[in-house]
Amino acid sequence: MNYEAIIVGGGVAGASLSLLLGQAGMKICLLDKENPSSIKQNDFFKGKTASLNLNSIDLLKKMGIWEKISKTSKDFTNIEVWDSEGSSVVTFDAKEISECRLGKIAHNNNLLKSIFDLLGELPNVDLLEHESVLSLNEGLESIEIQTDSGLNLEAQxxxxxxxxxxxxxxxxxxxxxxxSYEQTAIVSLLESELPINETAYQIFTATGPIALLPVRVEEEDLISLIWSADKVYANKLFFLESSEFLKELELKTESKLGRFKLREEISSFPLHQLHAIKYFSKRTVLVGDSAHTIHPLAGQGLNLGLADVIDLSERILLLRREGRDIADEKMLKAYSDSREKVNLRMMAMMEAFKRGFASTNPWLKLGRNIAFSFTNETKFLKKKFIKEAAGIT
Ligand SMILES: Cc1cc2nc3c(=O)[nH]c(=O)nc-3n(C[C@H](O)[C@H](O)[C@H](O)COP(=O)(O)OP(=O)(O)OC[C@H]3O[C@@H](n4cnc5c(N)ncnc54)[C@H](O)[C@@H]3O)c2cc1C
Structure with missing residues (x-):
């Protein structure tokens, strides 16, 4: 047998799982169709950002990359949510759950770089880049893959x-x-006239939610913009002159942070929701976005993926310590059942938010305002939302 496990996909989820299993001494192959290990210094702070909850932060500590990430990421201690169609605002504060922060905003590329640096030090982890899997052959005690460059690899x-x-x-x-959500996420980096401090803003508009997140880029405090907009409107936004784009953003965010400046070219990501009916089949198992892809409106996609990684790695390592098959069907089913429950709950919540706020029905608008005021004034409900956002269950 070549490997105990082959992990296909070196995004943050796959690379984290490879690192955890590799650090425990397992013989691992990490395979990616691109070359995620070669992120350049200039790209550290580009592209997608992730609001890491406290659960994900614990995982980064366990992997040994937290010290590096914490220096280049930014705390958020408050979340302010408002509905541009109404006057209600809900604020969530870490102090309300006796924590010093709700999470940290980090750059995906920076996370990847830190993980790949440590993977490179593990002789028991092989990295195969620019490779894809063409076929799988299930055996009784192992599984074989063929890659597009003609490699045959076997693992449990x-x-x-x-x-x-x-x-x-x-x-x-x-x-x-x-x-499909029929929406596109427009992503960029901004500078604002007024300081964002440690607040993450979420503004619900009729054409989709806008998130403004505090980020740190080389000692400078900036803003990560994630503007999820209906496809046609997003297309229009994407092709606007920068000054027009910023004017539109200032209008939609009610100039809460004053005037904006673009610090990075805008990029776009199509948005859809996806859920695998189960997360395993015989000797294969799914983690992260391959099992569940959700709307970025509450910044939970990667957090859910990392929670999959924690759950699966613990189960695999337990079986391995007991000398048992790490693709044991009962274990894979238990993993699938436990993660599905949590992921589906979050997906249902995102869907309700997305649909509720997209509606222009006056009764729904009124309901939204009442719900906002109720949430803001009801301590136990607020605490529940804050804990959910911070990944405390
Ligand atoms: C605009 C936007 C903002 C977001 N903001 C947040 C946030 O604030 N917080 C949060 O928690 N989540 C956020 N998310 C979600 C988060 O980015 C994803 O959930 C996360 O990146 C998924 O990680 P992953 O490792 O599962 O998959 P991916 O990041 O998609 O990685 C998959 C990897 O597999 C490789 N691959 C693909 N196909 C193949 C193949 N056939 N063979 C081999 N390799 C292959 C790719 O090259 C890639 O390296 C956001 C998403 C979007 C779109």
Whole structure:
């Protein structure tokens, strides 16, 4: 047997799982169709950001990358949510759950760089880049893969961490439920006239939610913009002159942070929701976006993926310590059942938010305002929301 596990997909979820299993001494192969290990210094602070909850932060500590990440990421201690169609605002403060922060905003590229640096030090982890899996052959005690460059590799377990369009999920014939949000996320980095401090803003508009998150870029405090907008409107925004784009943003955010300046070219990501009917099949198992892809409106996608990684790695390592098959069906089913429950709950919540706020029905608008005021004034409900956002269960 070449490997104990082959992990397909070196995004944050797959790379984290490889690191945890590799640090425990397992013989691992991490395979990616791109070359995620070669992120350049200039790209550290580009592209997607992630609001890491306290659970994800604990994982980064366990992997040994927290010290590095904490220096280059930014605390958020408050979340302020408002509805541009109404006057209500809800604020969530870390103090209300006796914590010093609700989480940290980090750059995905920076996370990846730190993880790959440590992976490079592990002789028991092989990294294969610019490789894709063409086929899977299930055996009784192992599984074999063929790659597009003609490699044949064998392992006890294959992990699909290859994102939303997962090839491992398709090759394992794991069915999914999926639907498009008919929205695109416009992402960029901004400078603002007024300081954002440690507050994450979420503004619900009729054409989609806008998130303004505090980020640190080389000692400078900036803002990560994630503007999820209906497709046609997003397309219009994408092709606006920068000054027009910023004017539109200032209008939608009610100039809460004054005037903005663009610090990075805008990029866009199509948004859809996807959920695998189950997270395993024989000797393959899914983690992260390959199992569940959700709307970025509450910044929970990666947090859910990292929670999968924690759960699965603990179960694999327990079986390994007991000298048992790490692709044991009962274990994979228990993992799938436990993670599905949590992920589906979050997806249902995101869907309700997305639909509720997209509606222009006056009764729904009134309901939203009442719900906002009620939430803001009801201590136990607020605490529940804050704990959910911070990843405390
Ligand atoms: C605009 C936006 C903002 C977001 N903000 C947040 C946030 O604030 N907080 C949060 O928690 N989440 C956020 N998310 C979600 C988060 O980015 C994703 O959940 C997360 O990146 C998924 O990680 P992953 O490792 O599972 O998959 P991916 O990041 O998609 O990685 C998949 C990897 O697999 C590789 N791959 C793909 N196909 C193949 C193949 N066939 N063979 C081999 N390799 C393959 C890819 O090259 C890639 O390296 C956001 C998402 C978007 C779109």
């Amino acid at each position: 377990l294959i992990v699909g961490a290859d994102g939303s369009m997962s090839s491992i999920r398709s090759l394992s014939s794991i069915p999914i439920r999926t639907w």
